[in-house]
Amino acid sequence: MKKQSNPNEPPHSDSRTPRWADRLLEWFVAPHLLEYVQGDLQEVFHKRVEQVGLARARREYGWAVLHCLTPFFHQSLRSVRATGKPISEHTQPALPDMLRNYFKIAFRNLAKNKGYSFINISGLAMGMAVTMLIGLWMYDELSFNQYHKNYDSIAQVRRLYTDPNIQKTDGTDAQQFPMGAALKRHYHHYFKHILMAWWVGEYTLSAEDKKMPKKGEFIEAGALEMLSLKMVKGNYASLKELHSIVLSKSASEAMFGQEDPINKRLKIDNRIDVVVTGVYEDIPRNNRFGEVQFFSPWDLWVASNDWIKQNENDWGNSSFGIYVQLQPNVSLETANARINDFFQKSTPKEMAQRAAKYKYEVFLYPMKDWHLYSEFKNGRPAGGRITFVWLFGVVGLFVLLLACINFMNLSTARSEKRAKEIGIRKAIGSLKTQLIQQFLSESFLVVVLSFVVSLVLISLTLSWFNQVADKELSLPVESLPFWLISLAFIAVTAFLAGAYPAFYLSAFQPVKVLKGTIRLGRFAALPRKILVVVQFVVSIVLIIGTIVVYKQIQFAQDRPVGYNREGLITIPKNDPNYGGKLDVLRNELLNTGMVAGMELSSSPLTAVWNNMGGFSWKGKDPEVADDFAITDVSYGFGKVVGWQLLAGRDFSKSFATDSTKMIINESAANYLGLKNRNGGGAAFRPPIGEFITFYDGKTSRQIIGVIKDMVRNSPYEPEKRAFFFLDANYAAASQIDIKIKPTVSANEALPKIEAVFKKVVPSAAFDYKFVDEEYAKKFSNEERISKLASFFATLAIFISCLGLFGLASFIAEQRTKEIGVRKVLGASVLNLWGLLAKDFVFLVVIALGVAIPTAWYFLTGWLGNYTYRTDISWWIFAVSGAGALLITLLTVSFQSIKAALINPVNSLRSE
Amino acid sequence: MKKTILGELEELVLLVVAASTEEVYGVPVMEQLQLQTGRSFTVSAVHTTLYRLEEKGFLSSSVGGATTERGGRRKRLFALTAAGGRVLLEIQQMRNQLWQSIPEGKFDLLGL
Secondary structure (H helix, E strand, O other): OOOOHHOOOOOOOOOOOOHHHHHHHHHHHHHHHHHHHHHHHHHHHHHHEEEEEEEEHHHHHHHHHHOOHHHHHHHHHOOOOOOOOOOOOOOOOOOOHHHHHHHHHHHHHHHHHHHHHHHHHHHHHHHHHHHHHHHHHHHHOOOOOOOOOOOEEEEEEEEEEEOOOOOEEEEOEEEEEEHHHHHHHHHHHHHHEEEOOOOOEEEHHHHHHEEEEEEEEEEEEOHHHHHOOEEEEOHHHHHHHOEEEEEEHHHHHHHOOOOOOOEEEEEEEEEEEEEEEEEEEEOOOOOOOOOEEEEHHHHHHHHOHHHHOOOOOOOOOOEEEEEEOOOOOOHHHHHHHHHHHHHHHHHHHHHHHHHOOOOOOEEEEEEHHHHHOOOOOOOOOOOOHHHHHHHHHHHHHHHHHHHHHHHHHHHHHOOOHHHHHHHHHHOOOOOOHHHHHHHHHHHHHHHHHHHHHHHHHHHHHHHHHHHHHOOOOOOOOOOOHHHHHHHHHHHHHHHHHHHHOOOOOHHHOHHHHHHOOOOOOOOOOOHHHHHHHHHHHHHHHHHHHHHHHHHHHHHHHOOOOOOOOOOOEEEEOOOHHHHHHHHHHHHHHOOOOOEEEEEOOOOOOOOOOOOOOOOOOOOOOOOOOOOOOEEEEEOHHHHHHHOOEEEEOOOOOOOOOOHHHEEEHHHHHHOOOOOOOOOOOOOOOOOOOOOEEEEOOOOOEEEEEEEEEOOOOOOOOOOOOEEEEEOOOOOOOOEEEEHHHHHHHOHHHHHHHHHHHHHHHHOOOOOOHHHHHHHOOHHHHHHHHHHHHHHHHHHHHHHHHHHHHHHHHHHHHHHHHHHHHHHHHHOHHHHHHHHHHHHHHHHHHHHHHHHHHHHHHHHHHHOOOOOEEEEEHHHHHHHHHHHHHHHHHHHHHHHHHHHHHOOHHHHHHHH | OOOOOOHOHHHHHHHHHOOOOOEOHHHHHHHHHHHHOOOOOOHHHHHHHHHHHHHHEEEEEEEEEEEHHHOEEEEEEEEEOOOHHHHHHHHHHHHHHHHOOOOOOOOHOOOO
């Protein structure tokens, strides 16, 4: 463009058009149009400067320029004649026709090389399917709790405290009863809702003859509004009446079928009477309250549990949940800062003193963090599932990358075959950009085909994936964003997979290619080699990861549990009618001949519900304060679960005073500090006969036995110090533990056991659980990771091998002549195989060198989460390295042996 | 040649050029369009249409002079060709026919 000269200076020398806009225009608009278009734009601009001022005129100018970015103004889409005059009809933009031609050629190419197309499409399809599955999974995780409209402003109240004795900071979500009222009194203007709640638990709902276990939540009435539930019947006020229950739609249908449930009567655990006042649309699974099938008022829970009522003004018992919703104009940070003085402001004096001593601090834990940041360190949220979300995201990207690498490698490897085509195209006038377009449209075609295949793959595997990942994912085929994202995904993948070949192939020099001697330099294959190494690094890391995760699960599963889970079932004792019938129940059960014993305990075998602190004992360091897991058990409990006595004796009816005795576990025995008291040495002196005094300073119990630790919490953590108290009259019992005789199968025994329950306590629900199944659930998280990891590892290996297979075949083909000559000169098949395999083995060895430290680094970090953990032994690396080598050799050998067996006459004849 | 159909904008632009007493270029066309229709048009839309009309042979163009307010850039001046005039007349005729075929009193019934 002609630059303007001084006499033509615009009237306002300071009023310039935006520089970026001009540059953009000059770059984009066809030269023969530029002068007039830009002239007009400038003219309008100067007029507008006078009318609306410089700034706005500049903005408008920018907009106007952006409006010019249409194909019409672009030079490449309009053939330019020397005169700069626009054009006659028959030389219309060539794009659509050429594109059609490209696609046709691409399609013919695919059809011609079926094996190659298969490798490319299946590899890419698998990669895309995995990436999309992971994408769905990540979306599901990241959108957790977003069903609730106010999820940004909902939070749970947590408390942080530092134990001055052991200098340990911890946190809890269990708060004191009076805290709710105090929060409401002093801080109500920051919150829309402050709701006391009991924990989500399983209850038995019964209506007339129907009994069903359902999960429910006792919470104050604002919950329905806070969680923005979609009410099918009733409204947000439905929870205000004391004896009310609001059911989920599915629970309502399960209880009452199609009948209108409103005003129907129900009993919770056969003791709390309620009337259905509302029904809400089921909350989707990926929500904290997704499993909750009914809501009932908190006040009702208080009214029906005496011990809670007594806690109304007690700051000493922390057992309750408090949920809040912030006012719209209050941020979480503000609220956190304001409620920081909570204990100084609102509690009785002695509580304030305690609060000061333990450095109590109240803070809000926002709902958006509940799921992904659910791990705590020193009482503060510190990551959690979010690590997995990103880790899987990275893995997904890598698997896709592997598939793209295959595509790139195969295309460039095949370049020699296509070199002639490219040479001719160039010789007859193809532009480089046109060739790039051609190759990109080829890869676009392949990616679209792969996408279709991957959709099929996903629909085939989704139910399996859901099962493994414990999700309810589905392909959102009806949502427009999904298709838009897919389109973008296709475009990105097509570009990723096609860019390198496109630019590589289009750079060939026609003269050299057509002369028939395209010898790429020594380093031409280097990028390809690097890509293969990358593939193998990813694959090997995944293999090692899978082995370590699997080993860790095995390690924990093989941990001695300290009792015998076999044939053990538990049933919650949650019906008031069990009352005095427990001994009758036991006798009836024993009479069936199916049952070896029935006993009772205050917690299930696979959990600890009760923790207590404040004990003291002889020789106790007065500064130490820690709590113990407490379980109240009936006489024969030990025999039924098969705990292992290390010292002392079990509870027995032949000693009248056993109600003042206790049995402790090994960890507790060690902790009590009685271990080596009698004069050093390693000998374990069991603290039999010692007295443990309770926090009130009066009550005390004597230790009569020590048992081996029973694994009840996490199988990856050291077991908690535990006390077992005798509960002779079943006062604290909450679980019925039944041991089926080892000689009888569960299938046979269960109906008979159920019949006894129906007879003795007809109102109770027979809701049994197998202890070994409950125990196995403790591994579900790790097992899920293990299954997914092995799935990804298999796929990664498979995709990498597909690529290797293709690559090997091309390299063998490329070296056919060389092989022929070598054969003629006397090389054996073994020699030739070694020659061809050597390169790949070398690459795998390099990959191993990178992969092993990487895997070691990440896995050490992962294992660090567990106290009870396996080690990463050297054989894991050896096995995965040998495995990777073996797979590589197998893959490559097929092609290289095939090449080595070819009769040299055939391969050499052509020249 | 197949009979060319004009789009609405094309027709408007053609009319604006026809209505001007001398040759015009992008900016005046745009201003006239805005004035007559009360709608706003972008420079790019006006140019696209002008060039398209020229390709169709309804307008002819020549290079005009430069002025300072255009940053020294020249104008491309457009004038109506005979073909352009013909196509406008055809459109008008066709419209007139349609108008005449509207039954009498129809608009009265609609209260217009």
